[in-house]
Amino acid sequence: MAANTANTSPIFTNKGNFFPVRLTYNNPASDGSGTVSTLVTAGVDGTRVDGVRFRNSQVVAAASSAMVHRIYISGTAGTNYRLIGEVATATATRNTTTVGATSLFTFDQPIIMLSGQLLGVNQSVYAGAQDQFDAVAYASDY
Secondary structure: OOOOOOOOOOOOOEEEEEEOOEEEOOOOOOOOOOOOEEEEOOOOOOOEEEEEEEEEEOOOEEEEEOOOOOOOOOOOOOOOOOOEEEEEEEOOEOOOOOOOOEEEEEEEEEEEEEOEEEEEEHHHHOOHHHOOEEEEEEEEEO
C-alpha cells in the first residue's frame, strides 16, 4: 500500500474536513467568550480552511432576523478563541418557493490550522426557530 502523499512537493490537501454545525442560540459577544460551536478540528498534519457558509435552516415559514455570524480560531490547546472573521446576514423569509438567508465568508488567504486548533462559529441573534442556521466550512486536512 502506498504511503500517505500529503505534505510532499507540491503540497496538496489529503481529505476533506467538514461537517455542518447547527446554530440554535445567540451570542452577542465577539471576543470568543460565551457559546462557540466547534466547526473544524485540525487534523494531525494541519488543516486548510478557505471559507465558511452560513445557511438558514429554519423549520417554519417566517422571516429570519438580521444578524452577524462570527468565525473564531483557538490556540493549539483548543482554548482561547480569537475572532478571525464575521459576516452580516440579512433577513429573509424562507418558504416553499423562496430560499432562506445565506452568507459566505471567504478568507482572503486560506487559514492554515495547526494540529490541536479549533475553528468555531456563533451568531449574534436567535429569536426563535426562524433563526436556526447551519454552518459549514470549506476545509481539508494535510
